[in-house]
Amino acid sequence: MLYLVDEPMADLAFRTIAGDEDPRIALIQDGVLLASRAAAEVDAPIYAVAKDVEVRGVDLPSEIEPVPYDTLIELVVEHETKSFV
Numbered sequence: 001m002l003y004l005v006d007e008p009m010a011d012l013a014f015r016t017i018a019g020d021e022d023p024r025i026a027l028i029q030d031g032v033l034l035a036s037r038a039a040a041e042v043d044a045p046i047y048a049v050a051k052d053v054e055v056r057g058v059d060l061p062s063e064i065e066p067v068p069y070d071t072l073i074e075l076v077v078e079h080e081t082k083s084f085v
Contacts, residue, residue: 002079005038006031013084014041024079026072031085032058039063047075 001020005013007030014037017023025038027048035053038046039061048058050066060066067075 002026002075002081004028004031004076004081004083004085005034006085007033009084010034010037014038016082016084017042017044024075026067026075027064028052028072028085030056032056032060035060035064047072 002024003013003017004026006028010031017025023044025042025044025046027034027038029052032048032052033056035048035058046064047067048060048064049072050068053060053066
């Protein structure tokens with residue numbers, strides 16, 4: 001399951017993700033501000049929208065992959081998705 005995570009819904013998102021055996025996380029909008037928390041709490045592939053990272057001046061941990069919007073769309077098409085935006 002791919003989880004789209006923005007900051008206002010982060011607590012609910014991370015509780016939900018904890019019960020998933022094969023999660024993938026995409027941090028979008030202000031969700032990119034949670035990069036360090038996501039990397040510390042979740043053992044799964046984590047992506048962050050590169051433009052959102054740039055606009056907010058976030059330094060991503062090495063385990064988080066910055067991706068352009070077109071890659072995010074590909075991920076959404078390829079995986080069942082839950083939105084916490």
